[in-house]
Amino acid sequence: MRRPPQNKSTKLSQESLRLVNLAVAVSQSASRIEDEAWQKQLDALVRKNLKAHHALLDNAAEHVFKHHPEAYEVMIETLESLSTSQAFEHDGQWFDALLITAPVLAWTRFEIAAGQIASDHAQLLATQLQACLLTPQARLHLLPTLYSLDQLPRNHSETAVLLERLAQAELKGLAPQHSQDLLPVIPFLADIRFMLAVVIVPQAQPLFQWQEIVAPFDCAQAKTIALEKWTEQATPILSRLLPGCHIDLLMPEAFYTACREADIKIRPALLRSAVFYLTQHLDVDASELQTIVAGFGDEDSPGQIEEYRISFLLKSAPEVLYGVVWPLYQPDDQVNAIDCPTENICVGEIPAILNDCGVLDIHKIEDVFSMEFCDDCHAPLFPDADADLVHAEMPADTPAQGSEHFH
Incomplete structure (x- = not known):
């Protein structure tokens, strides 16, 4: 189960309580029609509060986690889905946008780099990401920055704001900009670096290549092939951006899915690098x-x-x-x-x-x-x-x- 947000507040507002009740209703529905009816109301209430009232949403999620565990997946999936994917209108046409991240696991006895990516490297990475994973109709807006975990959005509200900013920049044809005022990077022997991007397609069109495969619809195999291509193409560039590091590229995915997978995959490297560090420096x-x-x-x-x-x-x-x-x-x-x-x-x-x-x-x-x-x-x-x-x-x-x- 995904971990709840850390929030010590226990008193629920009326709006938070309504969110809780709707999540419980979705989890208890007995048909797809009923499920969709409750989910539509939950989506509307989350959208209403998403950008300005993250504490209200976090309180509701924490309450559901503790008191209605059967509804927690409903609540957290709704928060993650609506903060990372939205529809935007531009020049009379509607587009679907999805915030994704491409994680890179790195471990070393040196410093793991972070921060700005040179424009030529960023453009090449964007081109490779497009060719390895995305459909021809998809547009990609890749930020030219390698982020540490502490520099990522801290809650669903910040995630939604980032999604809208990147989507609007891509729709308006603006060049990707380096991120400013990032928190300092805490040095670790093994850590994750993230590249953030938004993918935009005309509404209801597929974003990823595996959405266009034919029967028997083996998406797992298609994703494996895509990751192999991405790893082959991007590793030489990322090795230059992370000098002195052993690196492992993970599947670029929707933001929260990829972050969780990276957190899980880095755990063995944290232990191995700790043993190496201690044995080397303590002799x-x-x-x-x-x-x-x-x-x-x-x-x-x-x-x-x-x-x-x-x-x-x-x-x-x-x-x-x-x-x-x-x-x-x-x-x-x-x-x-x-x-x-x-x-x-x-x-x-x-x-x-x-x-x-x-x-x-x-x-x-x-x-x-x-x-x-x-x-x-x-x-x-x-x-x-x-x-x-x-x-x-x-x-x-x-x-x-x-x-x-x-x-």
Whole structure:
């Protein structure tokens, strides 16, 4: 299940309550006719509040997540769909517009670049994206910027505003502009970079090439071929834009779908890069490391895990040196991530990756902690061997992660 927006407000306005009731009605409908009737009302109310009242929408989504889980997918899908896809009129003709992102996974011991893309590189990437994925009638407006996660829209309202700005720019024939006033990039050893674009087609026309395939309509195979072509064509350019990095291109998709997929796919690289960083800069073998894994969740939903936090320590010292966050998205993520049938044996994706890297000492704390962060720097806190939440800190003379520059 997709995670709800983090919002501590619990009191619902009348408008939020109406949104909740409509989402519940959609989830309880017994026919497609009834479903569409309720959905039409929900869409209209979301559109009314989308650009100016994101707190109202977030409150409704959080309430549904906690009290009506059967309706949560209805609510979040509506918010995501309407904030990333709209119809626009221009010169008497209607167009459909979709906000997409093309994620790139990157890991390195150097700094992962972000920011402006030179105009010639951006134009070439746009041409390749068009040729590999889009239909001939589709128009593409690609922003010449590599974004980090913290630089993306922070809520559905900001996403909707970005969609409209890019769509109007494309319809008016304006050149893509570099993004201004972006937040500073926090350096990580493994991270995601995003390219943002809007795709526009005449209303009701297909956007993507796999929408035009014939029976038996194997969209998965068509997408695989498209991704292979995109990877082949775009990797040489993106390798120059991200020097010193190993990169992996993911499928360009609708904005929220691609962001979730990138968040899931980067998790193994975060663990592997952490082990590499610690062994290199501390001059130790991976077998000298130990890890402590604990589940974290919203204090208003006791027992529900939203993410695992993995602490790295030396076996010879009690201090937490480094930490990695492993977010959960799907219902089976929690069990698949880590399970400890006995005190000394842990299985799952997290132990498998650590074992493969040479880290064999893995402990799991059964308690579920609240989502604690440092009051000063807002970094997540990680569990130590005594189950206390502490700041992860490397020795003072250790280079910071991502602080080395590629030359």
